[in-house]
Amino acid sequence: MRTIEHHDVTVRVRYAETDQMGVVYHANYLVWFEVGRVELMRALGAEYKQMEVEDDCRIVVTEAHCRYLYPAKYDEVLRIRAHVAESKNRLIRFSYEVFRDSDAQLLATGGTTHIICGSNGRPKLLPEKYRAIFGALEAHDHKRSKA
Amino acid sequence: MRTIEHHDVTVRVRYAETDQMGVVYHANYLVWFEVGRVELMRALGAEYKQMEVEDDCRIVVTEAHCRYLYPAKYDEVLRIRAHVAESKNRLIRFSYEVFRDSDAQLLATGGTTHIICGSNGRPKLLPEKYRAIFGALEAHDHKRSKA
Amino acid sequence: MRTIEHHDVTVRVRYAETDQMGVVYHANYLVWFEVGRVELMRALGAEYKQMEVEDDCRIVVTEAHCRYLYPAKYDEVLRIRAHVAESKNRLIRFSYEVFRDSDAQLLATGGTTHIICGSNGRPKLLPEKYRAIFGALEAHDHKRSKA
Amino acid sequence: MRTIEHHDVTVRVRYAETDQMGVVYHANYLVWFEVGRVELMRALGAEYKQMEVEDDCRIVVTEAHCRYLYPAKYDEVLRIRAHVAESKNRLIRFSYEVFRDSDAQLLATGGTTHIICGSNGRPKLLPEKYRAIFGALEAHDHKRSKA
Numbered sequence: 001m002r003t004i005e006h007h008d009v010t011v012r013v014r015y016a017e018t019d020q021m022g023v024v025y026h027a028n029y030l031v032w033f034e035v036g037r038v039e040l041m042r043a044l045g046a047e048y049k050q051m052e053v054e055d056d057c058r059i060v061v062t063e064a065h066c067r068y069l070y071p072a073k074y075d076e077v078l079r080i081r082a083h084v085a086e087s088k089n090r091l092i093r094f095s096y097e098v099f100r101d102s103d104a105q106l107l108a109t110g111g112t113t114h115i116i117c118g119s120n121g122r123p124k125l126l127p128e129k130y131r132a133i134f135g136a137l138e139a140h141d142h143k144r145s146k147a
Numbered sequence: 148m149r150t151i152e153h154h155d156v157t158v159r160v161r162y163a164e165t166d167q168m169g170v171v172y173h174a175n176y177l178v179w180f181e182v183g184r185v186e187l188m189r190a191l192g193a194e195y196k197q198m199e200v201e202d203d204c205r206i207v208v209t210e211a212h213c214r215y216l217y218p219a220k221y222d223e224v225l226r227i228r229a230h231v232a233e234s235k236n237r238l239i240r241f242s243y244e245v246f247r248d249s250d251a252q253l254l255a256t257g258g259t260t261h262i263i264c265g266s267n268g269r270p271k272l273l274p275e276k277y278r279a280i281f282g283a284l285e286a287h288d289h290k291r292s293k294a
Numbered sequence: 295m296r297t298i299e300h301h302d303v304t305v306r307v308r309y310a311e312t313d314q315m316g317v318v319y320h321a322n323y324l325v326w327f328e329v330g331r332v333e334l335m336r337a338l339g340a341e342y343k344q345m346e347v348e349d350d351c352r353i354v355v356t357e358a359h360c361r362y363l364y365p366a367k368y369d370e371v372l373r374i375r376a377h378v379a380e381s382k383n384r385l386i387r388f389s390y391e392v393f394r395d396s397d398a399q400l401l402a403t404g405g406t407t408h409i410i411c412g413s414n415g416r417p418k419l420l421p422e423k424y425r426a427i428f429g430a431l432e433a434h435d436h437k438r439s440k441a
Numbered sequence: 442m443r444t445i446e447h448h449d450v451t452v453r454v455r456y457a458e459t460d461q462m463g464v465v466y467h468a469n470y471l472v473w474f475e476v477g478r479v480e481l482m483r484a485l486g487a488e489y490k491q492m493e494v495e496d497d498c499r500i501v502v503t504e505a506h507c508r509y510l511y512p513a514k515y516d517e518v519l520r521i522r523a524h525v526a527e528s529k530n531r532l533i534r535f536s537y538e539v540f541r542d543s544d545a546q547l548l549a550t551g552g553t554t555h556i557i558c559g560s561n562g563r564p565k566l567l568p569e570k571y572r573a574i575f576g577a578l579e580a581h582d583h584k585r586s587k588a
Contacts, residue, residue, distance in 0.1 A: 020309070
């Protein structure tokens with residue numbers, strides 16, 4: 001059983017992502033959450049591209065939120081940390097933290113909720129092989145949070 | 148005293164805003180919320196560009212969330228409805244609804260929380276003239292919600 | 295025969311489109327070109343959404359260029375003017391001008407070249423009905439440029 | 442004298458960068474060019490963030506173009522190669538190639554032209570220290586192309 005509790009990936013802030021306040025425009029954090037989520041899944045053995053193509057599983061966002069604590073700035077290297085917060089047959093929740101890599105300052109936290117849909121747009125069950133991956137992880141987190 | 152309860156603005160979905168699921172990428176809703184918020188403020192007599200330039204007031208996002216009910220699709224005209232949900236001396240909350248304009252189908256709801264900062268990045272009080280504008284509006288909403 | 299020589303559409307600059315130089319990030323002009331092109335096509339009777347769905351015609355970008363003369367700024371209303379520069383059986387060229395609407399200052403010019411592909415990704419001929427629309431327009435422009 | 446002829450950096454295609462054709466939306470290549478340009482400059486010893494802050498030098502885009510040969514797709518790792526194509530006292534040109542990293546397939550080529558401006562928006566001379574860096578590089582390329 002896998003015991004990855006979270007996965008980190010770094011991104012460097014692009015000029016395109018800044019706005020005229022001189023900091024990152026807030027919507028871009030949702031894009032970084034996507035990067036974090038996809039790399040967490042890859043680390044767990046679930047390549048999202050394959051899920052779409054081979055298993056007709058699209059992980060559709062039904063809710064997203066973000067709290068902004070300190071602004072991310074141009075050219076900074078950020079560490080995006082993603083966790084599986086909850087995993088059920090039809091629903092997955094991820095949570096995220098965004099750190100400035102140079103000093104580990106926490107810049108933002110957030111979460112996204114997803115349902116599984118086929119290419120026809122209809123909700124479906126997460127295939128067994130993915131449930132084993134995410135469920136194991138979530139169970140692990142659950143036990144940890146009780147401790 | 149103004150009694151605008153909300154303000155609507157329409158946008159047409161751009162190809163750039165879609166993703167390979169054939170629907171709008173979820174982070175773009177936060178951009179539309181920005182469009183809705185700015186047009187609500189303009190309708191209330193508070194032009195955001197002026198706030199930055201003349202009053203050294205930046206409305207900084209500290210929290211954003213969105214619930215996605217139905218996907219927005221390419222070339223659809225959307226109606227972005229923005230409200231002042233709460234207005235205090237140092238904090239403003241807006242709430243939003245995104246409708247498909249053709250049939251008034253509600254596609255998404257959300258909210259953002261903001262503090263006021265100067266160009267030095269320090270929090271400051273919302274100037275009196277804006278408090279009058281937003282506060283009147285918020286009070287109005289409050290009474291309405293009690294009714 | 296249609297004789298529309300160009301079509302104008304206005305957009306208002308979003309905060310999301312600015313960068314920390316305090317002006318619009320240059321890649322966004324290509325998005326506005328898309329807006330201009332699609333509205334020109336709509337004005338000519340060729341709705342791009344329909345072309346994809348009903349005629350299996352995707353207008354794929356093979357080249358894009360832009361010259362930036364004056365910066366576009368936050369909250370400005372811009373006028374995007376699009377022309378059909380050339381129309382052949384397998385290729386369409388559009389050209390664009392971006393004006394600041396308040397004083398008609400020209401901010402940028404550019405162009406895009408497109409081929410027609412089916413959903414299988416293979417190049418194909420532009421269907422006759424669209425050739426009539428674009429070709430008529432292009433011929434018209436051609437005669438005008440000789441005058 | 443430095444003799445770096447080009448610099449490579451890799452990016453992984455984000456879902457946010459795709460569109461409903463199932464490929465990357467074309468404007469995003471300009472963002473990748475920015476990433477390539479900034480990393481080339483960093484490799485040469487010219488950190489762009491420092492140029493803005495310490496030397497009041499903004500490298501403003503005056504022209505950009507891109508030719509699209511093969512589509513980039515979701516989750517692909519791309520290799521962005523940037524060159525200094527020309528360097529003068531007031532102007533720098535960069536050129537770019539975008540390769541699919543897995544098989545070195547060339548996907549796109551392009552270029553950007555830049556002038557140097559102060560934070561007041563006025564053109565200025567590129568400071569001597571940067572001219573040495575870029576000029577050396579450009580001269581090198583020039584000799585090479587004659588060989």
